[in-house]
Amino acid sequence: MSTYSVIGTRPIRHDGADKVTGRALYGADLQLAGLLHGAILRSPHAHARIIKIDTSKAAALPGVRAVVTADDLPDSGDRMVDLGEGETPLSFIRGNVLAKGKVLYRGHAVAGVAAVSAHVAEQAANLIQVEYEVLPCVLTAPSAMADGATLLHDNLMMKELGQNTGKPSNVSEHFRHLMGDPAAGFAQADVVVERVFDTATVHQGYIEPHNATALWNNDGRVQIWCSTQGSFVVRDATACVLDVPVSQVKVTPMEIGGGFGGKIPVYLEPVAALLSKKSGRPVKLLMSRRDVFEATGPTPGSHIRVKLGATKEGKLVAGEAYLAYEAGAYPGAMVGPGAMCVFAAYDIPNIVIDGYDVVVNKPSTAAYRAPGATNAAFATESVVDEIAEKLGVDPLELRLRNAAKEGTRRADGPKYPRVGCIEVLEAMKNSDHYKSPLTGPNQGRGVAIGFWFNVGLPSACTIAVNADGTVTLVEGSTDIGGTRTSIAMQAAEVLGLPAEKVQPTVVDTDSVGFTAVTGGSRTTFATGMAAHDAAQDVVRQMKERALKFWKMDAATPVEFAKGVFTAGDKSITWNELCTKQARTGGPVVGRASVNPRGVGGSFAGAIADVEVDPETGKVTVLRFTSVQDAGKAIHPSYVEGQMQGGSVQGIGWGLNEEYYMSPDGTMMNSSLLDYRMPTALDLPMIETIIVEVPNPGHPFGVRGVGEANIVPPPGALANAIYHAVGVRMNSLPMKPSAVMEAIWSK
Amino acid sequence: MATVFLPAMLRELAGGTTQVAATGATVAEVIADLERQFPGIQDRLTEGGELRSNLAVAIDGEVSPDGIREPVSEQSEVHFVLALSGG
Amino acid sequence: MASKVRVETTINGEPTEFLCEPRQSLLECLRDVLHLTGTKEGCNDGNCGACTVVMNGALVTSCLVLGPEAQGARIETVEGIAKGNQLHPLQQAFLEEAALQCGICTPGFLVASKMLLEKNAQPTEQEIRLWLANNLCRCTGYDKIIRAVQKAATQMAEVKA
Numbered sequence: 001m002s003t004y005s006v007i008g009t010r011p012i013r014h015d016g017a018d019k020v021t022g023r024a025l026y027g028a029d030l031q032l033a034g035l036l037h038g039a040i041l042r043s044p045h046a047h048a049r050i051i052k053i054d055t056s057k058a059a060a061l062p063g064v065r066a067v068v069t070a071d072d073l074p075d076s077g078d079r080m081v082d083l084g085e086g087e088t089p090l091s092f093i094r095g096n097v098l099a100k101g102k103v104l105y106r107g108h109a110v111a112g113v114a115a116v117s118a119h120v121a122e123q124a125a126n127l128i129q130v131e132y133e134v135l136p137c138v139l140t141a142p143s144a145m146a147d148g149a150t151l152l153h154d155n156l157m158m159k160e161l162g163q164n165t166g167k168p169s170n171v172s173e174h175f176r177h178l179m180g181d182p183a184a185g186f187a188q189a190d191v192v193v194e195r196v197f198d199t200a201t202v203h204q205g206y207i208e209p210h211n212a213t214a215l216w217n218n219d220g221r222v223q224i225w226c227s228t229q230g231s232f233v234v235r236d237a238t239a240c241v242l243d244v245p246v247s248q249v250k251v252t253p254m255e256i257g258g259g260f261g262g263k264i265p266v267y268l269e270p271v272a273a274l275l276s277k278k279s280g281r282p283v284k285l286l287m288s289r290r291d292v293f294e295a296t297g298p299t300p301g302s303h304i305r306v307k308l309g310a311t312k313e314g315k316l317v318a319g320e321a322y323l324a325y326e327a328g329a330y331p332g333a334m335v336g337p338g339a340m341c342v343f344a345a346y347d348i349p350n351i352v353i354d355g356y357d358v359v360v361n362k363p364s365t366a367a368y369r370a371p372g373a374t375n376a377a378f379a380t381e382s383v384v385d386e387i388a389e390k391l392g393v394d395p396l397e398l399r400l401r402n403a404a405k406e407g408t409r410r411a412d413g414p415k416y417p418r419v420g421c422i423e424v425l426e427a428m429k430n431s432d433h434y435k436s437p438l439t440g441p442n443q444g445r446g447v448a449i450g451f452w453f454n455v456g457l458p459s460a461c462t463i464a465v466n467a468d469g470t471v472t473l474v475e476g477s478t479d480i481g482g483t484r485t486s487i488a489m490q491a492a493e494v495l496g497l498p499a500e501k502v503q504p505t506v507v508d509t510d511s512v513g514f515t516a517v518t519g520g521s522r523t524t525f526a527t528g529m530a531a532h533d534a535a536q537d538v539v540r541q542m543k544e545r546a547l548k549f550w551k552m553d554a555a556t557p558v559e560f561a562k563g564v565f566t567a568g569d570k571s572i573t574w575n576e577l578c579t580k581q582a583r584t585g586g587p588v589v590g591r592a593s594v595n596p597r598g599v600g601g602s603f604a605g606a607i608a609d610v611e612v613d614p615e616t617g618k619v620t621v622l623r624f625t626s627v628q629d630a631g632k633a634i635h636p637s638y639v640e641g642q643m644q645g646g647s648v649q650g651i652g653w654g655l656n657e658e659y660y661m662s663p664d665g666t667m668m669n670s671s672l673l674d675y676r677m678p679t680a681l682d683l684p685m686i687e688t689i690i691v692e693v694p695n696p697g698h699p700f701g702v703r704g705v706g707e708a709n710i711v712p713p714p715g716a717l718a719n720a721i722y723h724a725v726g727v728r729m730n731s732l733p734m735k736p737s738a739v740m741e742a743i744w745s746k
Numbered sequence: 747m748a749t750v751f752l753p754a755m756l757r758e759l760a761g762g763t764t765q766v767a768a769t770g771a772t773v774a775e776v777i778a779d780l781e782r783q784f785p786g787i788q789d790r791l792t793e794g795g796e797l798r799s800n801l802a803v804a805i806d807g808e809v810s811p812d813g814i815r816e817p818v819s820e821q822s823e824v825h826f827v828l829a830l831s832g833g
Numbered sequence: 834m835a836s837k838v839r840v841e842t843t844i845n846g847e848p849t850e851f852l853c854e855p856r857q858s859l860l861e862c863l864r865d866v867l868h869l870t871g872t873k874e875g876c877n878d879g880n881c882g883a884c885t886v887v888m889n890g891a892l893v894t895s896c897l898v899l900g901p902e903a904q905g906a907r908i909e910t911v912e913g914i915a916k917g918n919q920l921h922p923l924q925q926a927f928l929e930e931a932a933l934q935c936g937i938c939t940p941g942f943l944v945a946s947k948m949l950l951e952k953n954a955q956p957t958e959q960e961i962r963l964w965l966a967n968n969l970c971r972c973t974g975y976d977k978i979i980r981a982v983q984k985a986a987t988q989m990a991e992v993k994a
């Protein structure tokens with residue numbers, strides 16, 4: 001095993017001082033000369049036709065500078081566009097920014113106002129008169145799929161197994177993965193368990209609400225400052241919505257206060273730009289917390305059926321899954337990845353999976369950490385636990401007997417490369433936690449595992465060498481959780497520098513090559529790879545400079561180790577050579593751009609101990625361990641942080657969080673008081689075990705760790721509740737009232 | 747000849763077969779051969795000379811960033827899978 | 834438009850005057866009028882703690898205080914925690930323990946933790962959890978925040994001893 005000097009250490013993050021002193025600038029902190037403040041008028045109805053919008057009173061209010069509606073957007077016609085998520089009707093993308101013709105969920109943006117202050121803008125928004133014809137709404141996948149259900153879109157035709165049926169439907173797509181012969185597989189099984197599950201819509205819950213400031217300059221250039229996981233995505237989406245060339249839009253990513261997948265779509269940016277165009281001034285738009293809940297992209301609620309069959313030796317022989325996910329107002333429910341993940345942790349020869357992407361009158365869903373996988377794993381892991389119990393096998397042992405490994409074929413087709421599922425399970429089994437006994441009545445322990453892909457996608461990076469021996473690293477991946485440092489550390493390792501001597505900066509879209517979103521667990525992997533490659537480019541150039549400095553033949557081999565360049569009997573330190581740049585050809589700038597292959601997926605596991613209060617149904621988490629394959633942990637503290645954060649989001653999803661909807665489609669709990677995310681008081685310490693099964697596709701072996709950790713917790717908690725009080729919970733959240741009902745109906 | 751695994755949604759074009767043999771030194775050539783065997787399949791896989799944007803191609807389990815330009819060998823397994831981004 | 838009110842206050846030890854509309858919250862005044870944007874808004878209804886400041890020796894969520902109520906008050910914000918170039922032990926511990934990911938909740942946690950350690954120099958884990966239950970963090974799962982507060986408490990005790 002090679003030894004690293006920087007990789008695997010825990011330096012202080014480069015943006016740390018700014019973030020503990022309040023100096024770091026987030027989107028809402030931006031101040032510009034002449035700045036106007038905006039407000040958005042949102043639909044009070046979940047489903048309604050817009051008959052008329054009268055903005056005259058708003059426009060007349062003193063202090064108001066501009067009012068916009070969907071009429072200010074270009075006409076979309078039937079155009080299809082691709083913003084990285086596949087072909088989508090442009091009318092859907094524009095329609096979610098400002099509703100045209102119809103509102104499809106409560107909170108749907110209808111109009112925007114810019115004024116001299118936020119209060120005036122809000123007052124003006126309330127003066128806009130909208131006449132609606134209220135329509136019936138559908139709020140769950142099963143009701144939206146029912147015959148005769150109210151349709152959200154007349155131009156949404158169901159795709160059935162890849163073929164356009166030409167039939168208007170709330171089901172945008174039904175697809176299937178089929179492997180082996182499921183009927184024959186079930187016939188071999190000695191034990192078959194089939195269960196139905198429902199999961200509620202939940203929100204990513206980032207603490208910073210969305211924000212955007214835009215300036216549509218007199219030269220036609222649009223400048224945007226915002227909170228996003230991907231500045232280039234915002235650039236491309238905004239250009240597309242506004243119908244201007246991408247080169248006319250410059251996006252400056254401000255510090256971002258959490259995203260978890262929810263800060264990839266654009267909501268405010270195009271509206272702020274339109275308001276700026278109309279007013280000739282920069283305009284800032286901020287969402288309220290209620291806007292965040294009602295009008296950004298939560299994760300789909302789902303209706304799932306999972307059936308598994310096993311032999312009495314404990315071999316899983318067949319699996320069947322039905323997944324219907326609520327996309328919200330527009331198609332795209334992440335049921336595709338859900339279906340790829342539902343049985344991804346297991347080697348099962350015969351599988352059929354049916355997925356349905358269903359539109360409902362709720363906000364258009366977005367990605368949320370391992371999107372689609374958590375819902376599916378909750379179902380599978382509950383059923384696997386039940387099979388283990390029926391067979392009298394330890395639940396980790398049963399999983400080990402069936403664990404996916406190199407060469408296992410997933411139901412969607414490909415075989416796994418080297419993966420760490422078995423290693424994760426073994427680490428769980430050998431953990432202090434799993435070996436320790438429970439300590440009291442009404443306590444139970446549950447385990448679960450989960451899988452999430454990593455993605456590659458493009459990243460670019462440059463590294464400039466300073467005369468004092470330090471380097472500056474310019475990259476385009478917005479830093480949500482310390483990735484400046486995990487990226488800089490990879491360059492530092494190559495350059496033989498301590499992490500502090502690499503100064504990373506995240507820049508705007510004019511200042512670096514295209515870089516895809518901070519998401520898909522790709523940043524430390526892909527932008528890290530770009531940094532590694534750019535650093536190698538620097539080393540290559542520095543070797544040339546050394547030869548030039550020594551006046552030696554350019555073909556002479558040069559060694560670089562421990563900060564010293566050597567060729568024959570000549571040597572020069574990195575620091576000294578840095579001072580010679582001007583005399584050997586000018587500044588050294590390394591560059592790299594990648595669209596990497598070799599992405600390695602990551603497995604995670606959770607062990608949860610709970611105590612259930614039999615009087616109230618309240619579930620207390622007593623002890624929790626998160627285990628994950630990181631490939632190679634670049635900065636272990638931030639790997640642990642990802643695991644702890646993902647685990648706690650999974651705990652919230654499992655136990656408390658939900659969009660509590662009234663029948664008319666109003667979210668009744670759209671505040672952080674009533675949408676109950678875990679607080680410090682609700683939790684124990686979150687123990688972590690980092691497993692390292694290096695990814696052969698990355699120079700340091702990195703696997704992205706941002707997501708898989710959220711997948712197991714709801715399943716682990718459900719299993720723990722069962723082992724505590726003997727009830728199988730089949731819907732999320734497993735809130736006290738639901739646990740009580742389950743106990744009563746036992 | 748490379749082995750192409752047809753996703754469930756394309757199997758009806760190939761009479762229900764799950765795996766087919768196809769020749770070609772690149773994914774593009776493999777697709778052209780598939781089209782000769784199963785007319786209509788190219789249109790389901792590509793658009794404007796590139797893979798459809800919601801699809802990716804995996805060669806021997808590894809998703810290729812180069813899409814239709816990816817080299818394919820005689821022993822390769824070729825899969826057309828959903829393109830992913832993630833949260 | 835409502836006419837503005839003049840407010841005299843002390844912020845991080847500096848006498849400060851500002852004009853605000855009666856309907857503006859202290860959070861808005863700090864951020865938009867005084868450009869002290871270290872104090873963050875997460876909910877604007879008292880439920881996330883990102884806007885936590887100290888007012889006359891008590892923790893308040895500044896989104897629930899009106900600007901004019903700051904008249905004559907002593908306010909302390911995240912910007913006042915470091916002494917010049919010297920980070921407070923809590924700030925240092927948050928960095929060393931990786932107690933922040935996105936950092937949007939950090940100012941609120943620092944202000945609240947500082948007050949905790951002033952009242953209780955050696956809090957237990959459970960006391961820290963209870964005290965910080967008004968502050969939401971969605972990134973860290975709180976584990977490293979608790980450890981950072983414990984570490985700062987230990988270091989501050991050592992310095993005193």
Ligand code: FES
Nearest residue numbers: 875877879882896
């Ligand atoms: S902004 Fe004041 S408590 Fe959330």
Ligand code: FES
Nearest residue numbers: 934935970971972
């Ligand atoms: S670090 Fe992101 S909310 Fe706490």
